[in-house]
Amino acid sequence: MWCPTLRGSAIAALYDKGRTWLIGSDPGLLRLRMATRTTAALGCSLVVMFLLTKATGQPLTVALLGVVITMIASRSVNEPDPRQQRITMALLPLPGALSITLATLLAPHNIAADVVFVAVVFGAVYIRRFGARGQALGMVAFMSYFFTLYLRANVKELPWLIVAVAVGTVCTFVMTTYVLPDRPETVLRSTIRALRARMAIVVDTTADAVRTGRLDERRRRRMRARTIRLNETALMVQGQIEDKANPAMLYRGVTAEQLAPWLFDAELAIEWVATAGRRAVALTAEIPVAARDELTIALAMLSRAIRFPEDGGLREAADQAQRLLEAPDPAAGDAEGNAAVRRLALAISNAATATAEVRAIVEGAATGRAPEAADTPPPPDDEPPQQGLRQTTRQAIQASVAASLAIVTGELLAPARWYWAVIAAFVVFAGTNSWGETLTKGWQRLLGTMLGVPAGVLVATLFGGDKTASLVAIFVCLFCAFYFMTVTYSLMTFWITTMLALLYGLLGQFSFGVLMLRIEETAIGAVIGIAVAILVLPTTTQTTIRRDTRAFLNSLSDLIEISTATMFGGDETVSPTEQARQLDRNLQQFRVSAKPLLAGVAGLAGRRSIRRGLRIFTACDRYGRSLARNSERYRDPVGAEALSDAFTSAAAQTRRNIDTLIAMVDGASDMTVYCATDDLDAAECRARNHAGEGEPDPDIRRFLSAVHALRQIERSVVTGAINLGALDRLQVEAPTAS
Template sequence: MRAAARSFGARWPDRVAASDPGLLRLAAGLRTVGAIALTLAVLSLLGADVSHLVAGAIASMVATFAVREKERGRQAVTLALGLPVALASVSLAALLTSRTVAGDFFFIALIFCAVYGRRFGDRGTALGLIGFQVYFMALFVGIGTSSLPGYLGVVAVAFACSATVRFLLVRQTPSGILERLRQAFRARLAQLLDAQLDLLDAGPDDAEKALDQVREGTARLHETAMMIQGRLAEGTPDETVARLVQRRIADAEIAAERLGLLLLTARSAERADTLTLHLPGAPLPEATRLPVRDEALDTLRHDLRALRLLVRHPAEAGSGTVLSQVRNRLLGYRDEENLPQAPPPVQDVFRGVGEAARAVLGLRTALDGPQDESADSPETARSREELDAEDAAIGGAEEDEAPSDEVTGLRRPTTRAAVQVAVGSSLAILGGELLSAHRWYWAVLTCWIVFINTSSTGEILVKGYRRLLGTVLGVVAGIVLAGLVGRHTWTAFAVVLLCVFAMFYTAPLSYTLMSFFVTAALGVLYTLLHTYSLSVLVLRVEETALGAACGIVAAALVLPVRTDRRTNELLATVLERLSGVTEAAVEQLSGAPPVDLLEQARDLDQALADLRAATQPLTHPVTPLRSRRDTARYVVALLETCAYHARSLAATAELLPTHPSIAADPRLRRAGARIVHNIGAIDARVTDERSTAQVLAGPSVAALLKPGVPGTPRYGRVTDRVLRHLQRLDEAVVGLARPLGTPVTAPK
């Protein structure tokens, strides 16, 4: 039991780090709750009444969550600019409270400006959010001109408390966030290795479940890699260090995904398709009769556990320690003579373990600094030399930015969204006042919220549905909580703080849960303001449904962006970047001058993430169009497969100047040209249905690399791995043609 307790004590930090990468959700919840609690404490010492306490809590929450910039200096400037915006907003709300028509027109104008401000980046978004939410707070509390001076002081106190918590009590620095994201990457990598080990040992009844866990672990590892990519510029001292960390993270991610594919192949009668790791519900390849108690398989299980141990212990091992011996043994699998006797697919897994151990070694060196080399074996020393040569080849030159081709006028997304939300809010005001002359603003709030971070009618529909569901469930919880806390002021505020923490902690995971906790907290706040009743909470549901409906109507009728159009635009972007990465990688593998391939690969990953988010309305479980849902999932899975192989080609191409076993081969241009042509043909079909471009299907990539002179090597010095990635990429691109309606022909 003591051993189990020690094991749990050693692993729980990894579990926390993996569940909340960078502790970003925990910090957001603590920062917001801390700001509210400090505001309530200061106002209570000043003798504020309950209405002022509620206003202060809302204002401090807004001042905290609205500021999203990564650099602390920019956060301070935005917060300082937000205070006069908040003061002006609450003042105008108080002055216009008795002028209904003028107040409604100003509210609509404020909503338009708040949404339009998103085109100016994080600061414009934050100031617009502060202006709108503080105006809403004034309506919620009922601020008039006679009580305005006191509420201005409350807002000032709230912003001061928010700044105190942000910069003193719950501090987050870019370098600290990046360090915690690195820990999360290690933790999720170790979890993926656990899932891969379970897949190796899974019986026929558990194989599908084990494969699902490997898929989930692979996706979570990729998500963390993308989060690290987004923090490198602010969290590292210079461009060279950022590129070094980027390369090592990419190497580890690719090695882990490749190891999963090799394990699948070792279980199956034929080479596993990369699509299996990306398509939910894809069947496990047919299993072979591998012996359960085979010496090679027992060694493989032991080595996978050893690799997991290396990942979980980032500190330097030291001379002669067990970790040094484990590292040396695993890196030895990079040499053919050290491979155990086993079937070829199982030997491939041992090679994958060796490459993964090399990636972990590079990751440890990049993240933890120089390691003790006194216990290195010859294989480990060679791996270090390769890594040092790669590190030395990394330059700090920045890529020239592409010229901007941003659209203007009503075609600009922020302008279009501002017009849509203004129209939707106008409808919400009219309908909301018919339901209630005093609480019509709930409909406007819902209409506003469903437009945040959405780009198509389908996304708005899904978000409105989730908010309505969360609100209905939250009303039930609000009734229960209001009955429990009664008129106990500080107990009620404690419940509100718990709901606020849960709201921010669950927001990135589930919009429905976030809406649930918001509505539950509001039920308690109504109790504090002595306005609680069952009819009020029912009215909240009615106003929410009305606001969601108004938002959907505005999105569908005013400058609409259909989900098909949005996904086609993003699909074209993904295909364009896939073509760019593939062409650049093949050119470099063919002997062209080096370029920054990993940056291009990450741009491809980001475009694919945007497409995946935009297809949520199509893949939602309640969608009635089942065949369309399956097609969308299949296309996204194929694109993820293409992105994996393109990313692997890019990482391999960047090794050309330093890796002795990889050399340029001009014959690759012919294979790459066909792949790039096919991607372009699909892109043309997606962009214009009248396009006559066709996908060319032909001989395998290996067949295209015929020797030019009799007696010369078939593949030259290009590794088999490069050929496999090209072949799989070629197959995946041709596979995209059918669901996207592009004709496929064989070359004449």
């Protein structure tokens, strides 16, 4: 018999999960906010310029330039500090006016105009070395010159084109500063809510695996991807705390130094749940069905409690896990199955406690009961000197060569539409660090264009003759393009291509041949950009990988040093948690650089090598964060002074092994790694002897957790070095540092 109550519960559960996925898919609603603001600024600019051109008798093309500048200003001006954003906005009309003037005066002289265009391309890329402001100014200079040539503007239109640039900038400024401004504290609250959603998604994925007792490769990839997204969202929260938001504005008395470690603990606890869940699923055959059901219930309770902490369900989830911990061992099956059940139950209990502590401390801060924050000096801002050409100089030369070839080839194919080839050749260098990334961006642009053409033909045919519907559809396409811009480049290109078909239809220039020509010109520009990236001053993906590998390993070595100093009263320049976040950032950068190789650029052997390295680095990152948090909480117990000697010796040897691994990455041979197993075993034995027969006190447990984390890091580093050809030597005494 069907029960309406059960049906309502199922619908409510489905609604809750859908809401969680929606919140987690766009952390802090940043993409939605950006797309809405940019589209609104475009609409405002279009209305103002349309009225202005109607009143002055200027062509509609003048209004289009204002819209383009609005789009560039909205997307390019992204400094964290609002004051710096306003300065950049005020500067934008200067390069725009200069480029428009040059293009207008040189338009009748094709060769001179093309030569200056190449110089503008060089300057637009070269100026990126000055950060976000340089990138914004360079992009405005490029687009202003480009569209002025494309519109074939004459000298009489020059003042109005400059006015269009000013109008576009002002509309962007008004939308950004007054109508839809960034409110850092509101974004922080939304991002923390998204972090909770990501945590719940990871727990739901773990619960599904435990319930079914299956963890095939597809489910394993899904769990790994969702754990990575959880870490990315946590980094986003950290970025908000560091650069923009003041947590005290949301939670009275809570500082950034307090909030970051609390969220860090909760993230680690959820990752532990996922790890323990995978181990439990691997032993499904040895765990009774009843125990699996209890674990699934506990995970479901934890997931709901994380999504809705105000309901107070975290305590219930912890109690459910505690009942499993207190159950007799035979109820859980054999020894290994029992250990897996207890491990997962303990992880659930710890996750419930960690997330409950964050809520309790924040609520306590709201009533003025927050603990004192420790003073942490800012991290040093030391930039190592670069060898050879800087990346911006290298890319400026590459982009100039690519633009030159695109101009010549594009004009040979279609003298009136050569600009698509130049655009494709120019943009493939934006945000890339190697020819592998350029290749990825090039084919994504081509794919988006090829898919966008048939969609554009269909939409333009449907809305043909209806100007109002076409205009609405154009803004919908623009909104979607901006919304999906940071998701995947091919999606953004798809929506832009669809929008162009609608725009040509609105202007009476639509034809299937024009859109096919866009595919051809885009393919030419993308191929030229990729070829230049490979042949002209190439920065290979392997070179970028080696650079990012060194950065990650150096951060890992620093983390071990800082954590050891924190545990035993040494001098540290930054907190272990902050250094752990830097390790996270370096891992994320490694993933970005390795993406082209994982996509197949390096061949099968290269993919296997990169995947193996990524697994090793992911393990080092996970255990490095565990080491950081345990070191911050550890207080050297009275009478346990001998613990520091063995741990410090093991940490020093691990750092020497990291140096060996860095040397191997740089091409050294005949290197040897010396395992720190003896020192780690000695540290663990001394800690257990100090604890005696009873239950270890919290500091001894933290010390043992730190030893375990350092042991896993050391094993990973030694494995990585041996994979590269290092020799392994076990010694009772580690060699002294040179």
